[in-house]
Amino acid sequence: MDDLARTPDGELARRARLGDRAAFDALYRRFARGVHAVLAARVRASEAEDLVQDVFVRAWRARGELRGELREPDRVGAWLFTIARREAQAARRDRVPAARLPDDLAAPEAAGSEARDEAERVLAELRALPEAYRETLSLRLLGEYSGLEIARLTGMTHGSVRVNLHKGMELLRERLSRRDER
């Protein structure tokens, strides 16, 4: 039996490029959480959830671009993350000014869920960190990637990821402490 869950990224990309939806769905299952983490480093997590679908629809339509990624399996995730960054940037650009809401405002669908509200508040503090730390921390905390995986998927050196995680975690701790004191 063809077990797509264990099929290497490059092979899934090759099949997806030829129009194999099952292979593309396997890539979605593998990278959706990471794509969400990249998005949530830039927009509210609930908005990021909606954008995940947009990212993969865009990726499906642009699958013809999956060329170098066939030879370099590590690039498949990086390619999806790049689309996610663009999607988040477009979403921020397209916001109507009058509709701009505070980052820490809970999404309507999250109302009634205290745990979800708290997660949104923590993420709002994360998004207030300098750009260099946001995505690395989000990939670690939301995407559940190891530091090595983050380095592989973002092209950063191991040292940069290590520093970003350490420094970012420190700054986040300070922000959350200050928030708790208020």
Added chain:
Amino acid sequence: MKNEEDLDHEWANDPRAAPDAFEAGLERAIAPARYDVGKQPLNIPSEPRRASKRNRALAAAAVAAAIVAIMWAAVRELPDSASPSGAAAFEVVGSSGDVDWDPARRLECGAGGTARLRIGSIGTVELSEHSRLALEQGGEDGYRVFLERGTLTASIFAAPRLFAVGTPSGLAVDLGCVYRTHVEDDGSALIEVVSGRVSFEADGVHALVPSGAECRARPGRGPGLPRWSDASPALCAALDRLEFADDGSERASAISALIAAGERRDSLTLFHLLERAQTSEREPIVARLESWSAIPATIERSRLVGGDREALLAWRDALRETW
């Protein structure tokens, strides 16, 4: 005392070593916001027209072969001297499927449609499905089209700068070559060069894209840095980070990653970075480029670090041995 390499090695072998209490609490707090793939199945809208699953690979191969054949035909059949006197500047010489052609203004291919457009006597362009091309200028002074969306493959054999493809993100000026231009719905563009060279230009920013390289551009930002189409994942990721850097520290970090990831032939990318870098950023870029190709004795290093245009162009000629 451990050096950076030791720390990296240690960290690499134990990448998620025991999060402290704060980090563990943070992970618990943030867990409800994690994306749940099981609850959100992927929903891709159906496309207007698809070949049967079994035939897709064969169809893709056939299309690729057809494009190669058309390019070859263009090379063989369209020497400059073969131009019929008084011939139309633009003429559709082949099409299939849903194609809308207005000889004075535009050419549009719908779902499944493709068209081949002759450009005077200097070459042809292929327009793929879901593409729209505006015809802007055609004559002895040059030919210019504007790709509003979709994909265009140009095969041009003429003097440099006689043909150009406008996009919402910049102008691709032909320097004698075969290249593919793709424009997304949001106006961003991608140029891939098969042979020869293209100069991708917008608002004073330019990128020289040689054979085997590609360059992306976005509306309002112009062309990014050119890269080899098979550049390493690390270099591509660093370029993407640089493109989306929101502040100085992220930009500095992305430039460091780019310098670290580059190989000798990536002087193509690093030289373009050097041209656009701020004074404070140039020193490590010059040092990296210098490690691959010595600065000619006639060029003062300080002028390169200072961003002197004349010195940069002189060094570019030396660096271009690999591109």
